[in-house]
Amino acid sequence: MNTPVKYVGLFVSCAWLMIISLAFSAGAAYSNDVLRGNLGHKSGGSSDFILKDGAGNTIQALTLSAKVDMEINGLVNHTHLQQRFYNSSHEFVSGEYVFPLPDTASVDSLTIKIGSRIIKGEIKEKAQAKKIFEQAQRQGKKAALLTQNRPNLFRMAVTNIPPGEIIEISMSYVNAVEFDQGEYRVMFPMTLTPRYNSSIAINGEPGRENLNSENLSDNSFQNPSFMLNHPAGADIKNPVELSVHFTPGFKASNVISSSHDIIVNDVDEQSQKIAFSQRFVPMDSDFHLSWKQNNKALQPQLFVETVHSEDVEEGVEEGTDVIEDEYFAMLMLTPGAEIYDQAVLSKEVIFIIDTSGSMGGDSIKQAKAALLTAVELLNNGDSFNVIEFNSDFTTLFDQSLNFNSNTKRKAKDFIKALQANGGTEMKPALLQALQSPVDKEERLKQVVFITDGAVGNEQDLIRTINQYLGGSRLFSIAIGSAPNQHLFRQVSKVGKGTFVQISEMNQVSSKMKSVFEKISKPAMKNLELVDKKGTVLAIAPESIPDVYFGEPIKVMLKLSTPDSNLILRGTQAGQQFEQALTIRSTSSKGIAKLWGKAKIEALTDKMTLGQGDTVILKQEIIELSMKHTILTPFTSFIAVDKVVSRKPEQALKLANVKNLVPKGSQSTKATQFPSTSLDIQPLYTLSLLLMCLGLCLGYKRKVS
Amino acid sequence: MNKFSRLSLGSYFRLVSSTILLAVGGMTFVYANWLQIKAEVAQVLIEQAWQQTISTPSEHHKPWSWADFWPVAKLQLGKKSSVYVLSSASGQSLAFGPGHMLESSSIGANGQVMIAGHKDSHFSFLQSAQLSDEITLTDRLGKVHTYEITTMEIMDSSRNQLRLADRDELVLITCYPFNTLEMNGPMRLVVSASRIEKMKYDKS
Numbered sequence: 080m081n082t083p084v085k086y087v088g089l090f091v092s093c094a095w096l097m098i099i100s101l102a103f104s105a106g107a108a109y110s111n112d113v114l115r116g117n118l119g120h121k122s123g124g125s126s127d128f129i130l131k132d133g134a135g136n137t138i139q140a141l142t143l144s145a146k147v148d149m150e151i152n153g154l155v156n157h158t159h160l161q162q163r164f165y166n167s168s169h170e171f172v173s174g175e176y177v178f179p180l181p182d183t184a185s186v187d188s189l190t191i192k193i194g195s196r197i198i199k200g201e202i203k204e205k206a207q208a209k210k211i212f213e214q215a216q217r218q219g220k221k222a223a224l225l226t227q228n229r230p231n232l233f234r235m236a237v238t239n240i241p242p243g244e245i246i247e248i249s250m251s252y253v254n255a256v257e258f259d260q261g262e263y264r265v266m267f268p269m270t271l272t273p274r275y276n277s278s279i280a281i282n283g284e285p286g287r288e289n290l291n292s293e294n295l296s297d298n299s300f301q302n303p304s305f306m307l308n309h310p311a312g313a314d315i316k317n318p319v320e321l322s323v324h325f326t327p328g329f330k331a332s333n334v335i336s337s338s339h340d341i342i343v344n345d346v347d348e349q350s351q352k353i354a355f356s357q358r359f360v361p362m363d364s365d366f367h368l369s370w371k372q373n374n375k376a377l378q379p380q381l382f383v384e385t386v387h388s389e390d391v392e393e394g395v396e397e398g399t400d401v402i403e404d405e406y407f408a409m410l411m412l413t414p415g416a417e418i419y420d421q422a423v424l425s426k427e428v429i430f431i432i433d434t435s436g437s438m439g440g441d442s443i444k445q446a447k448a449a450l451l452t453a454v455e456l457l458n459n460g461d462s463f464n465v466i467e468f469n470s471d472f473t474t475l476f477d478q479s480l481n482f483n484s485n486t487k488r489k490a491k492d493f494i495k496a497l498q499a500n501g502g503t504e505m506k507p508a509l510l511q512a513l514q515s516p517v518d519k520e521e522r523l524k525q526v527v528f529i530t531d532g533a534v535g536n537e538q539d540l541i542r543t544i545n546q547y548l549g550g551s552r553l554f555s556i557a558i559g560s561a562p563n564q565h566l567f568r569q570v571s572k573v574g575k576g577t578f579v580q581i582s583e584m585n586q587v588s589s590k591m592k593s594v595f596e597k598i599s600k601p602a603m604k605n606l607e608l609v610d611k612k613g614t615v616l617a618i619a620p621e622s623i624p625d626v627y628f629g630e631p632i633k634v635m636l637k638l639s640t641p642d643s644n645l646i647l648r649g650t651q652a653g654q655q656f657e658q659a660l661t662i663r664s665t666s667s668k669g670i671a672k673l674w675g676k677a678k679i680e681a682l683t684d685k686m687t688l689g690q691g692d693t694v695i696l697k698q699e700i701i702e703l704s705m706k707h708t709i710l711t712p713f714t715s716f717i718a719v720d721k722v723v724s725r726k727p728e729q730a731l732k733l734a735n736v737k738n739l740v741p742k743g744s745q746s747t748k749a750t751q752f753p754s755t756s757l758d759i760q761p762l763y764t765l766s767l768l769l770m771c772l773g774l775c776l777g778y779k780r781k782v783s
Numbered sequence: 784m785n786k787f788s789r790l791s792l793g794s795y796f797r798l799v800s801s802t803i804l805l806a807v808g809g810m811t812f813v814y815a816n817w818l819q820i821k822a823e824v825a826q827v828l829i830e831q832a833w834q835q836t837i838s839t840p841s842e843h844h845k846p847w848s849w850a851d852f853w854p855v856a857k858l859q860l861g862k863k864s865s866v867y868v869l870s871s872a873s874g875q876s877l878a879f880g881p882g883h884m885l886e887s888s889s890i891g892a893n894g895q896v897m898i899a900g901h902k903d904s905h906f907s908f909l910q911s912a913q914l915s916d917e918i919t920l921t922d923r924l925g926k927v928h929t930y931e932i933t934t935m936e937i938m939d940s941s942r943n944q945l946r947l948a949d950r951d952e953l954v955l956i957t958c959y960p961f962n963t964l965e966m967n968g969p970m971r972l973v974v975s976a977s978r979i980e981k982m983k984y985d986k987s
Contacts, residue, residue, distance in 0.1 A: 436851030436875045470849030500875065502849040735893075752899075752940035752971050753872045753884070756958035757822070759903040761966045762815035769808030776801035 140734035141166055141174040141240070145319040145362065147267055153328040154256045154382060154411065155669040156265050158184070161249045164736070166240040171725045173216060173238035176736035179268035182231035182565060184252035185676040185709045189225050189716035192247040200225070200718035202708055204701060208715035212236065219725035223248050225716040230565050231268070233710075239725045250716070253669040253676075255409065258631045263327070264369045269319065269362035270738045317362040317739050323353035331370040338367045363739035381645060381660045383408045383638065384670035406638040407671040410608065410660070412626055412647070425460040426598060427479050427522045428453075429512040432494075433530035433558075435469040435503040442558045443499040445581055446529045449556050450494050452591040453527065457482045458599075462522065464515070465490055468508035469501035478515060505530070506543055513547040524551040525598050526574070531558045532566050538687055544573045545688050552576045552625075554594055572684065575625055600628040603656075606649035608636065616645075623649075635670075635677035675707030683712075818878070822904040825879040829854050829867045840923040843870070852876035855883055856890045857921040858898065858955075864908035868920075872899045881905050887947065887954070891922035895948055899956040902972070906957040909974060918953060918976050928953075930976035941969040952977045 146161040160180075166172045180186065189200030200223065203211065208224060215222035216238040223246075224236040240246050257264040325334070326349050334343050340356040353368070386405045432450055434443065450465070457463055461482045465475040475493045480486045512526050544553060553574025557567045558581055567578040577597060579590045606623035608616040616636055623634050647658045679700050686696045697713055704714040725731060828846040833854040835844040843853040852869040858881065859865035868890070872882030881900030888894030900906030912932060920928045930953040937959055938945075945956070952975055959972040 436873060437871070439873050439875065469851075502845070502851050504849075752938075752943075752945055752956060753877065753882070754874060754958075754967070755877065755899050755901055755906065755956060755971065756966075756968065757818045757878070757901050757903045758966045759815050759819060760962060761964050762811055762818075764964050766808045766811035766815065769804045769811065771808075773801045773804030773808060776797045776804065 139737065140168040140170075140732065141172050141736055143176060143317050143736045144359075145317070147319060147321045147366075149265065149267070149321070149323040149325075151256065151265060151323060151325050151327065152669075153326070153667065154258070154263075154409065155667065155673070156254050156256055157251065157669055158254075158267065159249060159251045161247060162235060163245050163247050164237050164240060165245045166242055166734075168732070168734070169242045171242065171729055171731045172240045172734045173731050174236070174240070174734045174736055176235045176237075177228070177271075178233055178235065178738070179231050179271055180233055180252060181254050181266060181268060182568075183254040183676075184231075185254065185672045185707075186225070186227070186233070186250060186252045186716070187672055187708050187710070188249075188251045189223060189718055190249045191221065191223050191718045191720065192249065193221060193720060193722075196720075198718045198720055200716040202705060202710065202714050203717055205713055205715050208717040211717050211719060212238070215239070215719040216731070219723045219727065219729075221246060221720040221722075221724050223716075223718045225250060225710065227710050227712050227715075229712075232271070239731065241724055248718075253672045255633055255673055258411065258633075262369050262371055263331075264367065266368070267321070267366040269365050270317075315359055315361045317736075318359035319362045320359050321353075321355050321366065323368065324350060325353055325370075326350040327370060327372075329372055331372065334368070334370040336366065336368050338364050341368075361739055380411045381408055382411075382667040382670055384667040386671045405671070407674040408636050408638050409667070409670050409673060410623075410634040410636060410647075412603075412606075412623075412632045412634070425458070425522050426462075427524045428457065428461060428463045428527060428598070429479065429515065429524065430463070430465045430527045430529065431505075431508050431512055432465065432467050432497065433469075433503065433505070433528075434467045434497050434499050435501055436499060437503065438499040438531055438558070440499075441584075442531050443497070445584060445587060446556070446558050447494055447497055448584060448587045449529055449558070449581055449591055451491060452588055453595070454487060454490050454494070456591060456595045457487075459483065463490070464512075465493060466508050466512055467497055468503075468505055469499075470504055471501075472504075472508035472511060474511065505540060509540070509543055510547060513544075513549065513551060524549075525576075526551055526553045527556065527594070527598075528553060528570070528574075529556040529558060537566055537569075538689075541569055541573055541687055542689060544570065548574060554578065554598065556581060556590070556594065558582075569684070569687070572624070573688070577627060597627040602627050603649050603651045606647065608660075609646050609648055611644045611646075635674040637674060672707060672709060675703055675709050679703050679709065679711055819904060822878060822880075822901070826867070829869070829880060833857065833867050836923050837925055840925075846879070850876075850879075852879070852882070854880070855923060859919045859921075860908055860912055861916050861918075866900070866905045868898055877901055881955075884956075890920065891924065891926060891928065893951050895950050895952055895954060896920070897945070897947075897954045897956065902958040902961050906955065907961065909955060909957050909972060910961045912974055917979075918955075920953060929979055931979045932974055932976045934973075934975045936973045936975070938971050938973055939969050940971050945973070950977070 142165045144163045144165070146163075148159040148161075150157040150159075162176070164174060164176075191198045191200070205226065208226075212222050212224040219239055221239045222237070226234050226236075228234055235248065237246055237248065254265075257266075324346075325331075325343075328349075334351065334353070335341075339360060341353050342356050344352045346352050384407045386407060430450055430453060432446055434446075438446060454463070459482060462479040463482055463486070464479040467473050475490055476486070509526075509528075515524075553570065554576040555567050555570050555574075555578040557578055567580075571578045577594075579594055581587055581590050602625040604625045606626065608623075610616065616638065624632065626632050645660045647660055649656060682696050682700050682703075685691050686693055700711050701713050703709070704711040710716060825846065832844040832846040836854055845851075845853045852871045852873075852875075854867040855870045856868040857865055858868050867880050869876045869880045869882045872884045876882050877900065881898050883890055884897040884899055887897035890896055900909075902909070912935065914932050914935065916932045918930045918932065920930065922928065933952075945954075955974040955976075957972050958968060959970045960968075
């Protein structure tokens with residue numbers, strides 16, 4: 080026994096020494112060889128004009144202040160936004176400001192105010208507008224160009240602002256008031272979340288959302304950059320003032336803002352005036368306003384706007400002597416509890432959980448908690464399965480199994496063991512869920528998709544859902560503080576479901592319950608509107624989507640007559656139902672714009688889904704944009720001054736207006752240090768210690 | 784029977800624990816090597832992905848299909864060490880290269896760009912970094928941004944957070960000290976470098 084142990088010991092120590100020496104020489108070589116690379120060509124740096132103070136802090140050459148005037152009339156919100164750009168430098172400046180607006184906004188005007196002169200902007204095709212702008216820039220004329228880069232992201236380019244002067248630019252948009260669970264809401268976004276920034280397409284990080292290939296090639300678009308607001312006492316950066324003329328059309332109660340301190344003053348019986356309690360606030364948090372209606376009866380409502388054809392700007396006029404009025408309507412369905420007293424449906428639920436690397440940290444914890452809560456919310460009679468995916472996918476069961484204590488326990492063990500790791504290959508997992516065999520008991524298949532939305536190819540995702548959805552429905556749980564809202568909205572539309580956002584652990588339970596309420600109650604389906612002759616009406620989005628419990632829905636439509644006797648028809652839990660609609664007499668100006676916007680959105684969706692000829696669809700969108708004067712991704716507003724401000728010999732510098740980092744986002748003002756050590760040395764030392772100890776023990780055997 | 788009696792319980796225990804210690808020690812050693820080999824070998828694939836990124840910057844190119852990150856920039860200290868910067872600073876991607884911290888400005892933008900890396904692999908060259916050394920950052924469009932080291936600070940991450948400032952600078956973060964036996968130590972080296980390149984303003 081003695082000799083072998085000794086030899087083993089000697090052998091190991093020799094091997095150990097060899098390995099150590101090899102490792103260290105490799106380590107030394109490592110930093111020299113492996114990390115060597117080539118330096119690329121040098122070129123001009125950034126094109127941003129920045130002034131610096133003594134401490135190295137940047138001073139903006141171009142600063143912004145804004146004024147927001149909202150006019151809320153019934154369910155339509157007209158917002159007038161004024162942006163004042165001040166050039167604090169001694170040079171002529173051309174600047175850009177990337178800013179958010181609600182993704183439901185139909186932007187319909189742009190004007191520049193110079194002293195007492197007002198220059199009205201026109202809507203043009205994107206490329207043409209850009210040409211006009213660039214020409215004006217060269218000629219030294221003041222000009223403004225407003226483009227839509229994403230549904231909720233816009234860019235204002237202003238040029239030839241003389242030193243020390245202010246340019247005042249106004250724009251307006253229309254959107255519908257949001258309505259949910261007895262509460263009405265409007266919001267005005269003030270800044271972007273930086274994380275969102277990192278995913279903005281074009282020449283920065285790869286886009287999460289490459290809706291329009293045009294955007295991708297538009298290299299002039301710069302990623303928005305950010306600055307921090309100074310602490311209390313210092314000047315407010317990006318100040319904004321706000322006033323709301325509020326005419327809800329009924330006696331509103333609980334008029335509150337969850338985001339800002341506001342003052343509400345009565346103007347007359349019907350309307351109120353709302354403003355910030357301080358005149359100016361920094362543009363670092365979105366403005367939210369909500370109110371409630373005392374009247375509990377929530378009947379479907381229909382709002383109608385009559386447009387005389389001469390009112391339609393730049394309308395098709397040639398050859399039409401007959402002036403025909405057009406009627407645009409907004410239908411609002413707010414299914415209350417009384418429609419939903421049917422028994423709870425049995426269902427097959429397939430959960431898909433994203434366990435890719437991007438879900439690491441809090442996201443996966445929230446996702447797992449959401450999934451565990453969801454499993455608890457299943458009923459006997461339901462069947463279910465869980466699919467996790469990252470680079471690959473794994474299913475809990477081969478096929479969906481009935482929910483019982485045994486399957487529940489198995490599911491919980493499976494979920495608890497999940498870890499975020501690897502890539503994001505969602506398509507195979509989605510296909511597995513959508514193509515799984517049809518349930519024997521013909522339970523409706525509901526797919527619940529839990530993800531942060533950081534998926535590789537969004538269009539592919541949308542197309543896959545559209546192609547394989549069949550009779551199933553897809554609900555998404557958006558995880559994280561800044562998920563890609565637009566993606567989830569699209570997924571819900573195509574997947575005939577809804578989505579909720581979970582950004583904090585304490586929301587998990589209540590949000591999952593609300594999803595399950597929607598899943599478990601029968602939806603109103605096959606909805607259509609008929610007039611008194613029984614003719615089915617054409618609607619701007621191709622059809623009325625299914626309506627879920629507690630989920631309000633807005634439908635835009637064009638009526639052939641202003642006739643108010645309309646009937647809503649559909650099925651619920653297999654039974655036919657009919658309901659007469661009441662027409663609201665509230666002023667409904669702006670409905671035509673909302674209709675135009677809905678129509679444009681429907682066309683954009685078709686484009687995303689690859690249905691129809693892209694060129695034709697694009698042309699249709701441009702025509703609608705011109706006809707209704709609504710900004711789209713393919714058109715821009717352009718306004719050019721006639722007067723030349725800058726002489727050719729005077730220089731023009733570029734300066735961008737920064738957005739403020741969102742207020743209170745701890746993670747953005749300061750952030751955690753990442754873990755930055757592999758602990759190689761402690762590991763080597765540990766291994767050395769262990770092996771020495773082992774050897775000592777071995778040698779002692781011989782001595783004794 | 785004899786053999787067994789000669790081998791007292793104590794010696795038997797010694798033999799077993801000796802073997803176990805050697806085995807665990809050996810495994811730890813292999814693991815430490817594996818971490819380094821992984822970090823090194825991946826560079827070949829990341830380099831390929833970077834070449835693709837430079838030629839078609841509108842898309843991201845993952846170094847391998849199941850990766851959850853991709854190269855976004857190339858970082859070089861002085862004339863010597865260059866590394867590829869990955870799109871995220873999660874623990875997973877840091878194993879393969881320094882990562883861009885998403886909380887900071889995007890690479891190539893005017894603003895504070897933060898990059899974190901492992902002290903004992905890709906960022907080990909920061910050991911030799913000195914004030915006023917030049918750092919260059921090549922973005923995906925091939926544009927080179929030049930910075931000069933202005934401050935080097937040691938911070939305790941258990942007491943401080945990383946402050947984001949409104950400055951046009953590059954911040955490199957790694958663990959400190961470089962040679963220590965402590966695991967998961969709280970100290971960090973924070974190297975700040977401000978942009979030195981003269982900017983061109985005019986756009987014809």
